Amino acid sequence: MSFVVAQDIFQSYGSRPILERINLEVAQGEFISIVGASGCGKSTFLRLLLAQERPARGSIRIDGNPPATEPGLERGVVFQRYSVFPHLTIRENVVAGEAFQRPWGRFFGAEAKVARARADETLARCGLEHVADQYPATLSGGMQQRLAIGQALAAKPRVLLLDEPFGALDPGTRLAMHDFLMELRAETGMTVFMVTHDLEEGFKLGDRVLVFDKPRWDPTDPDAYGATITYDFDARNGGIPFQTLKEDTHVFRPQ
Amino acid sequence: MAGFLAALPFVVVLIAYAVASHYRLLENPNDKLLPAPSTILETAQRLFTEGDRRTGRVLLWYDTAASLQRLALGVGISAFFGLVFGLLIGLLPYARTTFAGFVAVISMIPPLALLPILFIIFGLGELSKVVLIVVGILPFLIRDLTGRTLEIPREQIVKAETLGASTWVIVLRVGLPQILPRLIQAVRLSIGPAWLFLIASEAIASDQGLGYRIFLVRRYLAMDVILTYVIWITLLAFLIDWALKTLSRKAFPWAEEGL
Numbered sequence: 228m229s230f231v232v233a234q235d236i237f238q239s240y241g242s243r244p245i246l247e248r249i250n251l252e253v254a255q256g257e258f259i260s261i262v263g264a265s266g267c268g269k270s271t272f273l274r275l276l277l278a279q280e281r282p283a284r285g286s287i288r289i290d291g292n293p294p295a296t297e298p299g300l301e302r303g304v305v306f307q308r309y310s311v312f313p314h315l316t317i318r319e320n321v322v323a324g325e326a327f328q329r330p331w332g333r334f335f336g337a338e339a340k341v342a343r344a345r346a347d348e349t350l351a352r353c354g355l356e357h358v359a360d361q362y363p364a365t366l367s368g369g370m371q372q373r374l375a376i377g378q379a380l381a382a383k384p385r386v387l388l389l390d391e392p393f394g395a396l397d398p399g400t401r402l403a404m405h406d407f408l409m410e411l412r413a414e415t416g417m418t419v420f421m422v423t424h425d426l427e428e429g430f431k432l433g434d435r436v437l438v439f440d441k442p443r444w445d446p447t448d449p450d451a452y453g454a455t456i457t458y459d460f461d462a463r464n465g466g467i468p469f470q471t472l473k474e475d476t477h478v479f480r481p482q
Numbered sequence: 483m484a485g486f487l488a489a490l491p492f493v494v495v496l497i498a499y500a501v502a503s504h505y506r507l508l509e510n511p512n513d514k515l516l517p518a519p520s521t522i523l524e525t526a527q528r529l530f531t532e533g534d535r536r537t538g539r540v541l542l543w544y545d546t547a548a549s550l551q552r553l554a555l556g557v558g559i560s561a562f563f564g565l566v567f568g569l570l571i572g573l574l575p576y577a578r579t580t581f582a583g584f585v586a587v588i589s590m591i592p593p594l595a596l597l598p599i600l601f602i603i604f605g606l607g608e609l610s611k612v613v614l615i616v617v618g619i620l621p622f623l624i625r626d627l628t629g630r631t632l633e634i635p636r637e638q639i640v641k642a643e644t645l646g647a648s649t650w651v652i653v654l655r656v657g658l659p660q661i662l663p664r665l666i667q668a669v670r671l672s673i674g675p676a677w678l679f680l681i682a683s684e685a686i687a688s689d690q691g692l693g694y695r696i697f698l699v700r701r702y703l704a705m706d707v708i709l710t711y712v713i714w715i716t717l718l719a720f721l722i723d724w725a726l727k728t729l730s731r732k733a734f735p736w737a738e739e740g741l
Contacts, residue, residue: 300646302644312641313660327647328645
């Protein structure tokens, strides 16, 4: 049963086609990496998944629900920058993940206390409990992204969308963030879409790697055609799937 | 060292004034244009402490109270509506298409040109003076706060939406708190024009107020009184600015940059 279904997506800005004929089915719990050259529409596709934009044609459904018209609780998102609120402390940022659903955007009384305690658990999970009362501007880039992921997960989305989340981080921090993300994913079994420029990162983290490119190319008018998914790699086992034997062969194998 | 450098321009101006005043008074002891610093000090002491001969009231304090009340009302009303409209125009596309052009045109009307109309409509009392301040600085505040609201990264709004925030919650929890320090900043910038409009309206029609008094004693060439009032107004304006800056620092520790 497919969890996220994109059907026959077309998108164009003005007369310029960006995406054409995108069909995609994603099972629940899959980690999808999206790679491609700059300007090939992968960020556009993520915005469509996010429902920040509506496709010119086609529809995207999550769990069979009607296509969303604006971003909502089903989708969590982490951008490369500006994903946390600078005017809230680290703890309040995580509390906001739950509290923004309320009519006044905040918890009151005993509920607030419980929410803060829950936020502290999330912060401990993200390794941020020692800076809970500081403001995001005092955090390093990696810590800010950990906070952004923790905040997005606090709202318990069905699908997590990451738009080059580690693009602004140095290589060491990036590796630490990979481990952090893989652990979180193993715990929550979340369906994740991640746009990245880094092929290695895409294959390392993803179950599938989607490549966006233009199948048709007019050298005199590069903008004439849109991009689509040209490759859909199975990225499990480091990009070499089907190498593990699935059945017992009754042959002696060293364990 | 820093304190010395900061004080230097003040000292230089004081000395220049004292020297110029000294030589003018050498030539004509009755000169009224540049009264000696000691004369100004005496006048100031008299103005701050001695009551009016007819009513016994210390006029300077009454003038200050009247002017500050008008200023506070005008700036307060402008700040409130500037905040509301700035947020709405900045955050809601419908409000933007409706009001942005209108505000852009309105803000080009020279407020002082409207002063006669305000006097005709609202009379010569307090109301017309407060309205002049509002007309004078509200369009600037709206435009500035709209711009600041538009500067909030789009990503933050989308993020709030994915956390389930309604438009109301986005205004209340994302827009408003981030725009409040900008409001204080904008109010600080508009305090100068607010004083300008206040003194202009008081000069034309009033029976008390700092601007009224200055223009009243102008008839007697009472430079010592005028200078005392000008220094007093400057001090008040500076204190208001300093108070707003301190408030902003204390209330919005996260917005350290640029304030």
